[in-house]
Amino acid sequence: GEDVEQSLFLSVREGDSSVINCTYTDSSSTYLYWYKQEPGAGLQLLTYIFSNMDMKQDQRLTVLLNKKDKHLSLRIADTQTGDSAIYFCAENQGSARQLTFGSGTQLTVLP
Amino acid sequence: DGGITQSPKYLFRKEGQNVTLSCEQNLNHDAMYWYRQDPGQGLRLIYYSQIVNDFQKGDIAEGYSVSREKKESFPLTVTSAQKNPTAFYLCASSVMWGANYGYTFGSGTRLTVV
Secondary structure, eight states: OOOOEEOSEEEEETTSOEEEEEEOOOTTOOEEEEEEEOTTSOEEEEEEEETTOSEEEETTEEEEEETTTTEEEEEESSOOGGGOEEEEEEEEETTTTEEEEOOOEEEEEEO | OOOEEEEOSEEEEOTTOOEEEEEEEOSOOSEEEEEEEOTTOOEEEEEEEEETTEEEEOTTOTTEEEOOSBTTBOOEEEOTTOSOOOEEEEEEEEOSSSSOOOOEEOOOEEEEEO
16 A cells, blocks of 8 residues: 655754654545654544645644645644654545554654 | 543463453444554554444454454454564544544553563
């Protein structure tokens, strides 16, 4: 099947902004999602964006969507040590009614 | 509160044994999924079910079996045929209607072969 792609690692300093990028595959996806996984835990839905939106902001999180390039990004402002986790993007592929996940980006926040 | 519960959190299996991982949800979701996650890797789909009494193989179904006798429950059995079962197992559920069917995940079961 087609892949949703993410870079594997990102390191930032505490207090800086983090930007996690994702390239998805299905131009007909109606929703795109960001999940957070802390060590030893399940995935927690952070936020999602509807495909007719370009941007969605939720407190420290900003999601940007470029449909032309099939590019999704998650910006975390004022990154804290508690933000250290793996972040997965996912797209829905309508006909199968399933989500396709990227491989996850390990975010490390340095003091 | 509605949610999805996986048990046990940790499970140890001897060589040649079958073990069953539990997944229960009270979200009234129709679809349920099992994923395997290995260290430093993403999610790989084992099995999924979109309706009671029906389920489909995912990408890595060999050595695993499931049942879906009730809407709320989707247990996963790791059989002795699975040669490398040590991994973190995640269960998820979702609705089957509307355009927004983001998954809700359980907290996972870590299976170790001893």
